[in-house]
Amino acid sequence: xxxxxxxxxxxxxxxxxxxxxxxxxxxxxxxxxxxxxxxxxxxxxxxxxxxxxxxxxxxxxxxxxxxxxxxxxxxxxxxxxxxxxxxxxxxxxxxxxxxxxxxxxxxxxxxxxxxxxxxxxxxxxxxxxxxxxxxxxxxxxxxxxxxxxxxxxxxxxxxxxxxxxxxxxxxxxxxxxxxxxxxxxxxxxxxxxxxxxxxxxxxxxxxxxxxxxxxxxxxxxxxxxxxxxxxxxxxxxxxxxxxxxxxxxxxxxxxxxxxxxxxxxxxxxxxxxxxxxxxxxxxxxxxxxxxxxxxxxxxxxxxxxxxxxxxxxxxxxxxxxxxxxxxxxxxxxxxxxxxxxxxxxxxxxxxxxxxxxxxxxxxxxxxxxxxxxxxxxxxxxxxxxxxxxxxxxxxxxxxxxxxxxxxxxxxxxxxxxxxxxxxxxxxxxxxxxxxxxxxxxxxxxxxxxxxxxxxxxxxxxxxxxxxxxxxxxxxxxxxxxxxxxxxxxxxxxxxxxxxxxxxxxxxxxxxxxxxxxxxxxxxxxxxxxxxxxxxxxxxxxxxxxxxxxxxxxxxxxxxxxxxxxxxxxxxxxxxxxxxxxxxxxxxxxxxxxxxxxxxxxxxxxxxxxxxxxxxxxxxxxxxxxxxxxxxxxxxxxxxxxxxxxxxxxxxxxxxxxxxxxxxxxxxxxxxxxxxxxxxxxxxxxxxxxxxxxxxxxxxxxxxxxxxxxxxxxxxxxxxxxxxxxxxxxxxxxxxxxxxxxxxxxxxxxxxxxxxxxxxxxxxxxxxxxxxxxxxxxxxxxxxxxxxxxxxxxxxxxxxxxxxxxxxxxxxxxxxxxxxxxxxxxxxxxxxxxxxxxxxxxxxxxxxxxxxxxxxxxxxxxxxxxxxxxxxxxxxxxxxxxxxxxxxxxxxxxxxxxxxxxx
Numbered sequence: 027x028x029x030x031x032x033x034x035x036x037x038x039x040x041x042x043x044x045x046x047x048x049x050x051x052x053x054x055x056x057x058x059x060x061x062x063x064x065x066x067x068x069x070x071x072x073x074x075x076x077x078x079x080x081x082x083x084x085x086x087x088x089x090x091x092x093x094x095x096x097x098x099x100x101x102x103x104x105x106x107x108x109x110x111x112x113x114x115x116x117x118x119x120x121x122x123x124x125x126x127x128x129x130x131x132x133x134x135x136x137x138x139x140x141x142x143x144x145x146x147x148x149x150x151x152x153x154x155x156x157x158x159x160x161x162x163x164x165x166x167x168x169x170x171x172x173x174x175x176x177x178x179x180x181x182x183x184x185x186x187x188x189x190x191x192x193x194x195x196x197x198x199x200x201x202x203x204x205x206x207x208x209x210x211x212x213x214x215x216x217x218x219x220x221x222x223x224x225x226x227x228x229x230x231x232x233x234x235x236x237x238x239x240x241x242x243x244x245x246x247x248x249x250x251x252x253x254x255x256x257x258x259x260x261x262x263x264x265x266x267x268x269x270x271x272x273x274x275x276x277x278x279x280x281x282x283x284x285x286x287x288x289x290x291x292x293x294x295x296x297x298x299x300x301x302x303x304x305x306x307x308x309x310x311x312x313x314x315x316x317x318x319x320x321x322x323x324x325x326x327x328x329x330x331x332x333x334x335x336x337x338x339x340x341x342x343x344x345x346x347x348x349x350x351x352x353x354x355x356x357x358x359x360x361x362x363x364x365x366x367x368x369x370x371x372x373x374x375x376x377x378x379x380x381x382x383x384x385x386x387x388x389x390x391x392x393x394x395x396x397x398x399x400x401x402x403x404x405x406x407x408x409x410x411x412x413x414x415x416x417x418x419x420x421x422x423x424x425x426x427x428x429x430x431x432x433x434x435x436x437x438x439x440x441x442x443x444x445x446x447x448x449x450x451x452x453x454x455x456x457x458x459x460x461x462x463x464x465x466x467x468x469x470x471x472x473x474x475x476x477x478x479x480x481x482x483x484x485x486x487x488x489x490x491x492x493x494x495x496x497x498x499x500x501x502x503x504x505x506x507x508x509x510x511x512x513x514x515x516x517x518x519x520x521x522x523x524x525x526x527x528x529x530x531x532x533x534x535x536x537x538x539x540x541x542x543x544x545x546x547x548x549x550x551x552x553x554x555x556x557x558x559x560x561x562x563x564x565x566x567x568x569x570x571x572x573x574x575x576x577x578x579x580x581x582x583x584x585x586x587x588x589x590x591x592x593x594x595x596x597x598x599x600x601x602x603x604x605x606x607x608x609x610x611x612x613x614x615x616x617x618x619x620x621x622x623x624x625x626x627x628x629x630x631x632x633x634x635x636x637x638x639x640x641x642x643x644x645x646x647x648x649x650x651x652x653x654x655x656x657x658x659x660x661x662x663x664x665x666x667x668x669x670x671x672x673x674x675x676x677x678x679x680x681x682x683x684x685x686x687x688x689x690x691x692x693x694x695x696x697x698x699x700x701x702x703x704x705x706x707x708x709x710x711x712x713x714x715x716x717x718x719x720x721x722x723x724x725x726x727x728x729x730x731x732x733x734x735x736x737x738x739x740x741x742x743x744x745x746x747x748x749x750x751x752x753x754x755x756x757x758x759x760x761x762x763x764x765x766x767x768x769x770x771x772x773x774x775x776x777x778x779x780x781x782x783x784x785x786x787x788x789x790x791x792x793x794x795x796x797x798x799x800x801x802x803x804x805x806x807x808x809x810x811x812x813x814x815x816x817x818x819x820x821x822x823x824x825x826x827x828x829x830x831x832x833x834x835x836x837x838x839x840x841x842x843x844x845x846x847x848x849x850x851x852x853x854x855x856x857x858x859x860x861x862x863x864x865x866x867x868x869x870x871x872x873x874x875x876x877x878x879x880x881x882x883x884x885x886x887x888x889x890x891x892x893x894x895x896x897x898x899x900x901x902x903x904x905x906x907x908x909x910x911x912x913x914x915x916x917x918x919x920x921x922x923x924x925x926x927x928x
Contacts, residue, residue, distance in 0.1 A: 061101055061123075061253065061254060061257060062101065062102065063101060063102035063103070063104060064101060064102075064103055064104070064123040064124055064254060064257070064258075065104045065106070065121070065122045065123045065124070066092060066103050066104060066105045066106065066122065066123065066124045066125075066126060067105075067106050067107075067108055067113045067116055067117055067121075067122040067124070067125050067126070068088055068105065068106075068107060068108075068113065068125065068126035068127045069107070069108070069109075069110045069113060069126075069127045069196070070084065070107025070108055070109060070113075070196065071107075071109070071110075071196035071197050071198040071199075072086075072110075072127050072196075072197065072215070072218055073086065073197075073217075073218050073221040073222060073225075074086055074087055074217060074218075074221055074277040074278065075087045075088045075127055075218075075243070076088045076089055076107055076126075076127060077107075077198075077221075078107065084105065084106075084107045086277060087273055087274060087277045088105075088126055088127065089105060090273045090276070090277075091262070091265070091270065091273055092105050092126075094265050094269055094270075094273070095258075095261040095262055095265065098261050098264040098265055099257060099260070099261040099264070101257060101261070106122070109175075109195040109196050110127075110174055110175065110176045110177060110195070110196060111174075111175040111176030111195060112195075113125060113176075114128075114176045115176075117138070117246070117248070118137050120248060123247060123248070123251070123254050124245055124246070124247055124254065124258060125138070125245070125246050125247075126243075126245045127243055128140070128243070128244055128245070128246050129177075129178045129241045129242065129243070129244070130242070130244055130246075131178060131181075134246070136249070137248070137249055138246035138247065138248065138249060139246060139247050139248070139249055139250070139251065139252070139255055140244045140245070140246045141244050141245045141246070141255065141258060141259055141262075142244070142259075143242030143243060143244050144243060144244065144245070144262070145242070145243050146240065146241075146242055146243075147215050147216070147217065147240075147241055147242075147243055148215070148216045148237035148239065148240055148241075149179055149213055149214065149215050149216065149237060149238060149239035149240075149241065150213070150214070150216045150219065150234040150235050150236070150237050150238060151163075151166065151171075151211065151212075151213055151234060151235040151238060152204075152211070152212050152213070152214060152219050152223070152232050152233070152234045153210060153211045153232065153233055153234075153235075154204075154210040154211070154231060154232055154233075155230070155231050155232060155233055157210060157211070157233075158338055158340050158437060158439070159340070159420065159437060159439065160211065160235060161235050161236070161420075161422075162235065162238060163182075163183065163186040163187075163188065163238055164186070164187075164402075165420075166183070166186075166188045166211065167187060167188060167189075169188075169190070169210075169211045170190045170191075170192055170209060170210075170211070171183060171188055171190065171191055171192065171209075171211050171212060171213060172191075172192050172193075172194055172200045172203065172204070172209040172211065172212030172213070173191050173192070173193060173194070173200075173212065173213050174193070174194055174195075174196060174197060174200065174214070175193040175194060175195055178239075178241065179213050179214075179239060180193060182239060183213065192209060192551075197214050197215075197218050197219065197222055198222060200212050200214065201214075201219070201222040201223060201225075201226050201228075202226065204223075204226075204228065204232070205226050205228050213238070213239075215241075216234065216237060219234065220234075245258055336356050336357050338356070338358065339358055339361075339439070339440075340356075340358060340437050340438065340439040341355065341356050341358045341359045341362055341363075341437065341438040341439070342354070342355070342356040342358075342435070342436075342437055343355045343356070343359075343377075343435065343436055343437075343438065344433060344434070344435050345433070345434045345435075345436075346433070346434070347397060347431055347432065347433070347434055349378075349390075349393060349394075349434075352370055352371055352377065353433070355367060355370055355371075355377075362407075362415065362417070362438070362440045363380050363407060363409065364380075364409035364410045364411060364413075365380060365410070378390065380407045380408060380409070381405055381406070381407055381408075382405065382406035382407060382408055382414070384406075385405035385406055386405075388403075388405070389403055389405050389419075393421065393434075396421070397421075397423060397431060397434055398423055398431055399423070400420075400421060400422040400423060401419075401420070401421050402418070402419070402420045402421075403418075403419050404416060404417065404418045404419075404441070405417055405419070414442075415440055415442045416440070416441050416442045416444075416445040417438050417439070417440060417441065418438070418439055418441045419436055419437075419438040420436055420437050420438075421434055421435065421436035422434075422435060422436065423435075462482045462483075463482050463483035463484065464483070464484075465482075465484065466484065466565070467484065467562050467563065467564050467565075468481070468482065468484045468485040468488060468542070468562065468563035468564075469481070469482040469484070469485070469560075469561070469562050469563075470482070470485060470500070470560075470561050470562075470563070471558055471559060471560050471561070472546075472558065472559035472560075472561070473558065473559075474555075474556045474557065474558065474559070476516075476517075476520060476559070478496070478497055478500040479497065480497075481493070481496045481497070481500070485563075487535075488503075488532070488534055488535065489503045489532070489533070489534070489535060490534075490535030491503075503532045503533040503534075504530055504531070504532060504533075505530060505531035505532070505533070505539050507531075508530035508531055509530075511528075511530075512528045512530045512544065515528050516528070516546065519546070520546075520548075520556075520559070523548050523550065523554065523556055524548070525545070525546065525547040525548070526544075526545075526546040526547075527543070527544065527545050527546075528543075528544050529541060529542065529543055529544065529566070530542060530544060532563065540565055540567040541565075541566050541567045541569075541570045542563040542564060542565055542566060542567075543563070543564045543566045544561065544562075544563050545561060545562050545564075546559055546560070546561040547559070547560055547561075548560075584607070584608060584609070591609065591613060591690055591691040592609060592688055592689070592690045593606065593607045593608075593609035593610030593611075593612070593613050593688065593689050593690075594606075594607045594609075594610070594686075594687070594688050594689075595607065595610050595686075595687055595688070595689060596684060596685070596686050596687075597684060597685040597686075597687075598683070598684050599647075599682055599683055599684055599685065600683065602624070603624050604623075604624050604627075606623060606627075610627075610689060611623065613667070613669065613689060613690075613691045614626075614627055614630055614659060614661065615630075615661035615662055615663055615665075616662075630659045630660060630661060630662075631657060631658075631659055632657065632658035632659060632660055632666070634658075635657040635658050638655075638657060639655070639657050642655040642673075643673065643685065646673045646674070646675060646685065647675045647682045647685070649675070651674070652672050652673065652674040652687075653672070653673055653674070654670065654671070654672045655670075655671055655673075656668060656669065656670050656671075656692070656696075657669055657671070666693075667691055667693045668691075668692050668693045668696045669689050669690065669691060669692065670689070670690045670692040671687055671688070671689045671690075672687055672688050673685050673686070673687035674686050674687065740780065742776055743773060743776040743777070743780070746769060746772050746773055746776065747773060749769065795835060795836070795839055799835070800830055800834075800835040800838055800839055801823050801862055803835075803839050804821065804838075804839060804842050804860065804862065804871075805821045805823075807839070807842060807843060807846070808821050808846075808858075808860055811846050811850075811858075815850055817849075817850070817855060817856065817857065817858060818856075818857050818858070819846075819857075819858045819860060820857070820858070820859050820860065821860040821861075821862075822859075822860070822861050822862070823861070823862040823863070824861070824862065824863040824864070829925060830869060830923065830925065833902075833903055834869075834903045834905075834923050837899040837900065837902065837903045837905075837923075838869075838871060838921060838923060840899055841871070841896045841899055841900065841907065841919075841921050842860075842871065842873065842921075844892050844895060844896050845873040845896070845919045846858070846873070847892065848892050848893075848917075848919075849873070849875045849877065849917075852877075852880070853875045853877025853878060853880075853916070853917055854877045854878050855875035855876050855877035855916065856876060856877075857875065857876050858873065858874070858875045859872075859873075859874045859875075860872070860873055860874075864925065865922075867924065867925055868922045868923060868924055868925060869922070869923045869924075869925050870920065870921070870922050870923075871920070871921040871923075872918065872919070872920050872921075873918070873919045874916060874917070874918040874919075875916045875917055876915070876916040877916050877917060878913070878914065878916075879911035879912045879913045879914060879915055879916055879917055880909060880910075880911030880917040881911060881913070884911075885909055885911075893907075893909060896919070896921075900921060900922075900923070903923060904923070904924050905921060905922055905923035905924065906921075906922050907919065907920070907921050908920040908922075
């Protein structure tokens with residue numbers, strides 16, 4: 027039961043007259059045409075005003091009021107319930123004529139016209155029973171707070187600095203989330219919150235604060251719709267107050283202002299003193315009963331409070347207003363302060379004595395200056411064990427019935443670990459900010475609506491902007507040609523709430539534009555809503571330039587491959603598929619990019635060469651070095667081409683995974699080589715013929731010189747010698763005294779000519795070569811070399827007189843002569859070793875000196891005609907010449923000839 031409120035009769039009469047005047051004024055006005063029906067939308071989960079029953083039927087105080095309005099106005103009201111955010115959007119779009127259960131705001135006033143308020147509602151903070159310290163909006167900071175989407179409370183929380191607000195479609199979902207421990211704190215209209223908590227069976231698990239918001243419920247129509255607004259206002263004004271009271275009583279479970287009817291009766295029967303005495307007596311009995319009940323409830327409440335206060339970890343305290351008397355302190359003080367509870371009762375000053383000396387006076391001032399309005403202060407305490415703890419103390423005044431402060435109460439909690447965590451978090455934030463500011467990547471973040479709210483130092487350094495300018499005009503450094511494309515992609519990806527990636531150019535502080543890779547990813551909550559966007563801009567200008575150079579190089583490589591008819595390829599050994607350059611396609615007579623080229627290329631290999639190519643490829647996979655091979659292909663146009671391929675294997679963990687290679691069309695080169703080989707053979711045959719002819723001619727000339735000129739000179743000498751002998755035998759004196767000397771000189775000249783003729787004949791064709799054989803000729807030539815140069819030549823033969831044909835003997839002797847000549851000219855030798863032997867069907871001549879040693883460079887010079895001649899002579903008779911030199915140890919010339927019939 028509520029208190030009986032007895033109004034004076036005068037008040038009743040004045041009210042009745044005022045209502046009569048208003049009614050008369052309304053009757054006097056012209057009655058506009060009323061609508062036949064209206065569409066009404068209200069919050070479908072706003073008990074007890076409007077909510078759905080177990081059979082999903084809309085019910086509540088406002089549903090009954092609109093039914094009464096229908097009866098009074100004769101206008102059909104189509105009342106529909108929606109989630110509040112949906113109801114608000116529908117009303118704004120014009121889907122409904124009236125929206126009920128709405129609070130008036132300046133923003134909504136732009137869209138709606140409102141009725142006068144028909145009731146006052148309070149909003150409170152509901153929090154789980156084990157949470158302490160929540161009493162106003164400021165105490166919500168740091169908590170995740172639930173609120174209804176589209177409602178006024180969410181905006182009010184955000185405006186008060188509460189950053190983590192979790193939105194729900196309606197109060198029912200919010201209470202269900204609280205039941206499942208998904209949220210522990212939420213803000214709701216007090217009546218609706220209590221109703222739903224009791225309905226969910228968790229009312230005992232939650233506490234609520236004093237009302238933090240006071241709002242007025244109204245009805246609203248679309249802006250400018252005065253016709254419906256007047257119909258609504260007039261219709262509800264026509265509903266008797268008693269009928270509204272009955273509706274309220276039905277849903278509140280007890281009568282609202284239950285004794286108002288007695289007030290009316292008292293006004294009409296004010297003359298009946300007996301009735302007044304009875305009413306006063308009943309009132310007195312009721313007050314006495316309520317006082318006793320409230321006393322018992324107060325005693326029970328005090329007991330519950332004491333149990334709570336003495337079992338929570340926070341310290342609850344109660345002080346006199348002059349701070350001289352500690353009236354109560356919870357047992358938690360012994361654990362937090364390290365002080366005896368009884369000791370604190372005995373000496374109240376100990377409470378301030380435990381405060382750190384540097385904080386003590388500040389805390390006293392806060393207590394003294396804010397005792398009338400409450401306070402919150404943080405300070406340090408020194409425990410008896412010397413440890414330091416941080417305390418957060420929140421005090422509030424307790425007032426008597428006249429509003430005077432007569433007690434000071436508060437809750438002190440140990441926030442040391444929280445403070446340390448906060449310091450650690452701040453240090454971590456500082457380190458993270460330092461890392462973010464020093465990394466070579468530009469980092470930034472966006473609000474869910476796409477507004478930039480953070481950029482790192484790298485961004486500022488690059489653009490030369492201040493932080494304020496970077497946040498105000500973040501797109502200014504973007505190249506004008508890139509804005510539209512990147513913005514379209516961003517907006518599309520942001521709408522889909524998916525990561526975004528793109529490339530654009532950004533202007534540097536010096537005006538240069540550079541390419542950047544832009545990555546943006548969303549941070550989503552558990553419902554998939556975007557909390558924030560994070561992004562990074564990576565400088566890829568160098569990569570872009572490298573890619574451009576690579577494209578140029580690839581183009582140059584393509585041109586070079588086309589010019590040289592060389593194509594590159596890669597063959598995957600796992601999939602047996604390949605990738606080919608365009609020139610490879612052209613070499614095989616195919617169009618670049620032709621599908622299924624792998625099988626076609628293999629089928630084009632000449633049938634006679636396929637096994638060879640397969641074996642060679644298998645062989646190449648086991649070789650560390652690239653392997654080269656030639657094969658033929660038959661192109662689709664019927665032409666046959668000769669290809670040269672070089673393949674190298676790529677291994678992973680020692681296992682071949684792919685072949686890399688290059689293929690060149692060498693058909694023309696092979697034809698040129700064949701032509702060159704034919705020409706070379708012809709030249710060699712010609713050279714052999716010339717050599718043979720020269721040897722034959724030398725042999726003929728040597729024979730003629732030896733036989734003809736030698737015999738003539740010998741006969742001449744005999745004739746001159748005969749003249750001298752006859753002159754001596756006659757004893758006659760010659761008429762010319764010098765004649766004898768002249769004859770003597772003539773004989774000397776003839777002897778010299780004979781010797782020279784023999785030498786020339788020997789050079790043209792040693793007689794010993796034809797008479798005695800090649801080994802004796804070599805030994806004779808060695809002796810002649812030693813006599814002529816003074817360089818000792820040692821000859822050793824184990825050949826046993828090998829059967830060499832005349833061409834081989836002549837070539838071997840000439841090679842020996844050239845080797846001795848090179849030794850004399852270049853070797854600076856003091857000794858020569860000559861060996862002749864048979865080895866595996868070959869005749870081997872070795873000439874080794876102890877000179878300076880021939881170098882690789884000297885062997886390869888085009889001016890080394892002697893070596894070239896030696897090799898050419900050996901080639902013509904089917905042999906080989908090998909020249910080897912060691913610096914400081916000499917040069918060795920080895921001639922190997924096949925023995926005829928071996």
